[in-house]
Amino acid sequence: MSRTWIDLAYLFAAICLILGIKRLSHPRTARSGNWIAAVGMAIAVGFTFAIEEIDTYWLMLAGILVGSIVGVVSARMVRMTAIPQMVALFNGVGGGAAALIAAAEFHRLAPEAGQLAGDHLVGILFSALVGSVSFWGSLVAFGKLQDFVPGRPIVFAAQNLINAVLGLTLLGAIVLTAITEQGVWLAVLMVGALALGVLFVLPIGGADMPVVISLLNAFTGLAAASAGFVLDNTALIIGGTLVGASGTLLTIKMGQAMGRPLRQTLFGAFGAAPEAGAVTAMAAADGDGSVRTASADDIAFMLAYARRVVFVPGYGLAVAQAQHDVRNLGELLEGKGVDVRYAIHPVAGRMPGHMNVLLAEANVPYDELFEMEQINPEFPQTDVVVVVGANDVVNPAARNQPGNPIYGMPILDVDKAHNVVVIKRSLSPGFAGVDNPLFYDPKTVMLFDDAKAALGKLIGSVKAV
């Protein structure tokens, strides 16, 4: 087939991708948008088979077969709570592919030293570096969310020194690859990129992983676009750039939804700020001891005789995979005539929007889910708020303590309800590392337990009321 037809097919595919992303950003059209993008992708891949320069097919068909099996199985088997780490893995392999393409193309072109066109060389270096960073960074993000790697920010001595040495090494490898066109320097660059990817993600806490994954997603897009420059392929340039640009904007939006500037998320763990915050919180907890705890029976009584109960599910619920339990408790209360609602903070769960997915999976009716703006005016008329594994998103300090690290972050005003029940494993501060005055509020009672275990006890107690 002539190149013209293939390029026209790529154009059509690109239009599908653009329409797909457009539709993905509206709730009503999102699902069809995903499929339109998939069709565009199938067209682009299908027409690539017809490119004349290609002479061996069995190897690529074998690769596609293996990749499809792995892709289908992992996408079907993954639990909804594990979706964020799955997205991290899918993102990582994309970045890895871009880096491998760069390495292979360099190997093909490099023997004829001096013949490597400048733009191809730049593209190869960029894809190799950014693709590798995305691959290894995504693996660490996966490890953190899967609890293979501790989710807390990992900081160690001389971090800044190591980063500086690493930066110089990478710079040196880039310059030497460009001058000598020797594969060994490209290999050094890719090993350095491995270290950079790991060191970039390790110091960032588990709760911030969504933003990191989103950023690495944009990185992979740019690495793919760069591979398009290397191979002179417009479909790659368009597809990769669309993701690079929209992914960057999405990352910024996620940061805004969390009330944390991107810079603070990415580099906030450098230095000892989180530890200092934690120490203060512990001191405060030890110091005034005015926290009230209550038994599951007491709380069940309060819930069963309430007119309106609002559940505030958070990160801890996602970790404990307790979405079905909270829904069971909600249904039980509805059976007793209680008006049950769920308040969803924009960044509740492990990713913005993740809590909506989890509660939808547990069959919580859509009309019981309330966004922050809708539910906040309702709290003064709410009898009991049950906070399940959330902390920073219900911290009134964000509203009334100027100077507090989370001041200005949009929060759920649960402290305006008549009673607050907080289910939490301990008094430890949330990711922001700041103390939560809500826990010491006289109308708050604490139930210290794992979210799943606590909800199980409450269900039992409510049944017995």
Add this chain to the structure above:
Amino acid sequence: MNAQLVAELTVFALAVFVGFELISKVPTMLHTPLMSGTNAIHGIVLIGAMLIVGTADSNLEKALGFVAVVFGTINIVGGFLVTDRMLEMFKQRQPEDGDGDGEP
């Protein structure tokens, strides 16, 4: 600078603006599916991997290209399927949707 590179840079620059415009207004609820959907789209890197493995001269290039094809395919297939699973959750709510428009 040759004409092809200029054409590619043109496409790149326009795609940057389109990418920014596309998601200028997106509800928080859709952040995760949107990230996952765009994640699948950069799987288009598969095309590059196919070109590499289809035109490879040496075994090293074949090996690198093969792994890249596997990776790219996982990215696309897994990415679109997992995004669909997420969006399916939202769609199930339609029958209980009280506003009568039949949409979540």
